[in-house]
Amino acid sequence: MATETTEAVGTCVDAGGSALGMPQLCADWMPNQIFWLVVTLIAIYFVMSRIALPRIGAVLAERSGTITNDIAAAEELKNKAAEAEAAYEKALVDARAEAAKIVAEAKAEIQAELDVELQKADAEIAAKTAESEAAIAEIRDGAVKSVTQVARDTAKELVAAMGGAADAKTITAAVNARMKG
Amino acid sequence: MATEDKAEGGLVFHPLDQFIVKPLFGDGPVHWYTPTNVTLWMAIALLAIVGVFVLGSRGRAVIPTRLQSIGELIYGFIYKMVEDVTGKDGVKYFPYIMTLFLFILFANYLALIPMSYSPTSMIAVTAVLGFGVFICVTILGFVKNGASFLGLFWMSDAPAILRPIIAVIEVISYFVRPVSHSIRLAGNIMAGHAVLKVFAGFAALTLVSPVAIFGIVAIYGLEVLVAGIQAYVFTILTCVYLKDALHPAH
Numbered sequence: 001m002a003t004e005t006t007e008a009v010g011t012c013v014d015a016g017g018s019a020l021g022m023p024q025l026c027a028d029w030m031p032n033q034i035f036w037l038v039v040t041l042i043a044i045y046f047v048m049s050r051i052a053l054p055r056i057g058a059v060l061a062e063r064s065g066t067i068t069n070d071i072a073a074a075e076e077l078k079n080k081a082a083e084a085e086a087a088y089e090k091a092l093v094d095a096r097a098e099a100a101k102i103v104a105e106a107k108a109e110i111q112a113e114l115d116v117e118l119q120k121a122d123a124e125i126a127a128k129t130a131e132s133e134a135a136i137a138e139i140r141d142g143a144v145k146s147v148t149q150v151a152r153d154t155a156k157e158l159v160a161a162m163g164g165a166a167d168a169k170t171i172t173a174a175v176n177a178r179m180k181g
Numbered sequence: 182m183a184t185e186d187k188a189e190g191g192l193v194f195h196p197l198d199q200f201i202v203k204p205l206f207g208d209g210p211v212h213w214y215t216p217t218n219v220t221l222w223m224a225i226a227l228l229a230i231v232g233v234f235v236l237g238s239r240g241r242a243v244i245p246t247r248l249q250s251i252g253e254l255i256y257g258f259i260y261k262m263v264e265d266v267t268g269k270d271g272v273k274y275f276p277y278i279m280t281l282f283l284f285i286l287f288a289n290y291l292a293l294i295p296m297s298y299s300p301t302s303m304i305a306v307t308a309v310l311g312f313g314v315f316i317c318v319t320i321l322g323f324v325k326n327g328a329s330f331l332g333l334f335w336m337s338d339a340p341a342i343l344r345p346i347i348a349v350i351e352v353i354s355y356f357v358r359p360v361s362h363s364i365r366l367a368g369n370i371m372a373g374h375a376v377l378k379v380f381a382g383f384a385a386l387t388l389v390s391p392v393a394i395f396g397i398v399a400i401y402g403l404e405v406l407v408a409g410i411q412a413y414v415f416t417i418l419t420c421v422y423l424k425d426a427l428h429p430a431h
Contacts, residue, residue: 012201013201017198018198019197019198019201022197023197023198023303024304024305024371026202028210028211029202029211029217029305031212031213032202032211032213032214032220033202033305033306034213034305034306035213035214036216036217036219036220037219037223037300037305037309037310038309039223040223040224040227040284041280041281041284044227044230044283045276047230047231047234047235048234048279048280048283049276049280051235052235052252053256053275053279055235055241056252056256057256058241059238059241059242059245059249059253060253060256060257062241062243063243066243
């Protein structure tokens with residue numbers, strides 16, 4: 001590299017304060033840069049290795065730990081929720097079955113009571129019917145007898161009025177014959 | 182890149198003056214211990230790193246603040262890079278690699294502030310970084326693997342006749358590593374900053390100043406990319422060299 005200019009001049013700056021050649025190649029300035037570079041690098045190294053890097057490393061580790069824990073906790077809570085849902089579903093099914101059973105029992109009970117009541121009512125109705133029929137038959141018999149009696153009496157009176165001697169037996173027979181007829 | 186005293190129509194370009202090392206106090210000579218503008222900007226880089234990584238993570242919050250999550254992002258990025266490239270046994274060198282990455286990254290980005298100074302454009306600085314990595318990695322390779330570290334240069338799965346030739350090439354490329362490692366970083370940063378200054382010089386000329394200012398904006402955008410990419414490249418190459426030292430078998 002073009003060191004001959006720097007060597008020839010000896011100093012690196014001309015009278016006007018401008019660089020002679022490349023300031024990079026000025027040997028007079030190199031020890032200064034190297035010294036301060038080494039100082040800076042050592043300072044950065046100590047700051048980094050003693051303070052900053054362990055701290056940031058710890059923060060990153062703590063964060064990943066926190067995230068792992070949170071995910072685990074979320075997983076656990078999810079499982080719990082699933083369990084709770086299953087329990088709820090089961091309780092619901094049980095309750096439905098219980099309700100169905102109660103409904104069936106109640107229905108059967110009501111049906112039985114209803115049957116008994118119906119039978120009783122039927123029996124009562126039958127009894128009442130028989131009674132009524134008997135009464136009607138009696139009334140009818142009574143009516144027939146009365147009619148026969150009235151007809152006989154009327155016929156006797158008619159025969160007597162017409163001047164005939166009424167034979168009771170004949171009239172009765174005649175009336176009966178007419179009644180039947 | 183010789184002298185920049187060319188005058189074009191009254192314009193004077195001094196694109197390399199920005200790299201001059203000046204004492205912070207007084208006007209004396211620059212001794213090795215003199216606090217200079219290099220010292221100042223390295224100190225600012227150190228303070229910025231402390232600000233992000235120490236003050237930012239002060240709360241140790243599980244839910245990070247903005248500054249803390251920047252620190253965590255960089256931490257995770259470099260940690261993953263070290264782990265992926267060098268393997269599990271390279272993780273114990275993570276603080277060293279983090280130190281290199283942070284210094285280069287912060288120095289590069291702070292150098293993009295107008296009127297600032299860019300320590301990473303100085304070949305002395307990057308050579309210390311590059312040769313430091315080279316020497317540490319080589320010593321580490323011999324300490325960890327003994328003489329079998331030389332197996333790095335001996336391609337046992339190549340045809341026998343080619344092995345000595347490949348070994349010579351491998352040795353040369355191994356010793357070129359620190360040179361390319363350091364010149365890549367210094368060259369990129371220096372060239373970018375010099376180009377910015379050249380465009381800034383043209384901006385004084387009314388006729389071309391719109392073009393020049395647009396050029397500054399474009400190059401500045403490019404430099405923002407370069408600043409990050411060079412820090413990344415330096416770090417990942419360090420990881421690759423470290424991997425070679427820990428596992429020299431191809």
